[in-house]
Amino acid sequence: MVKAILGRKLRMTQVYGEDGRRIPLTAIQVGPCPIVQIKTAKNDGYNAVQIGFLAAKEQRVNQPMLGHFKKAKVDPQRILREIRVDSVEDFTVGQVLLGGSIFAEGDYVDVSGISKGKGFQGGMKRHHWTGGPMTHGSMSHRVIGSNSPGTGQSRLFKGKTFPGHMGHEKVTLQNIEVVRVDAANNILYIRGGIPGPEGGIVFVQQSAKNKKKKAKE
Numbered sequence: 001m002v003k004a005i006l007g008r009k010l011r012m013t014q015v016y017g018e019d020g021r022r023i024p025l026t027a028i029q030v031g032p033c034p035i036v037q038i039k040t041a042k043n044d045g046y047n048a049v050q051i052g053f054l055a056a057k058e059q060r061v062n063q064p065m066l067g068h069f070k071k072a073k074v075d076p077q078r079i080l081r082e083i084r085v086d087s088v089e090d091f092t093v094g095q096v097l098l099g100g101s102i103f104a105e106g107d108y109v110d111v112s113g114i115s116k117g118k119g120f121q122g123g124m125k126r127h128h129w130t131g132g133p134m135t136h137g138s139m140s141h142r143v144i145g146s147n148s149p150g151t152g153q154s155r156l157f158k159g160k161t162f163p164g165h166m167g168h169e170k171v172t173l174q175n176i177e178v179v180r181v182d183a184a185n186n187i188l189y190i191r192g193g194i195p196g197p198e199g200g201i202v203f204v205q206q207s208a209k210n211k212k213k214k215a216k217e
Helices: 063-072 211-216
Strands: 004-016 022-028 033-039 048-055 076-083 108-114 117-119 163-165 170-182 186-191 201-206
Touching: 004 048, 004 076, 004 186, 022 170, 022 201, 033 063, 076 108, 076 201, 108 186
Parallel strands: none
Antiparallel strands: 004 022, 004 201, 022 186, 033 048, 048 076, 108 170, 108 201, 117 163, 170 186
């Protein structure tokens, strides 16, 4: 069974543990995700399944993709994602994957999403610059200041921090615990927050670096 699926961030909530401590949770709708295509090592050089998420209107899908969905006898999907697997014997085109049956309470997952966009921001907010003197008469409270040496190299080195576009980039959080699973509604409740706004698309997969599991072994 593949241990990965596409989902959508719903909201944040909370529960109380047995010790009375409050546990912040994020609810994620995981699936349903129909399998649109199966790739095999014989034909494509590797084994993988292509899954879709969120139904789309036919008039919003171009003709090549519409033919791709019709060949699989699957309704058009807004999001497609390819997942590598060891074997494709257990999968068929049109099969629907449900996150509520893939993950269980106590599992650890990695969640990838697109962070919230902040637009164009200055260096103090974007890179946590300390800023210039705030005393009376200073003319450089939040400005860039000197960029590079005037002699010698006379150029900017790679990695120099500057104002610019902030946020709206892929962020992956690792080793997040699945606290509760609502299998009937395909909703996972995972500990803490995840990147992106409410309604944002996320990719949930089995944790690649489970420290607690390795400690037990």
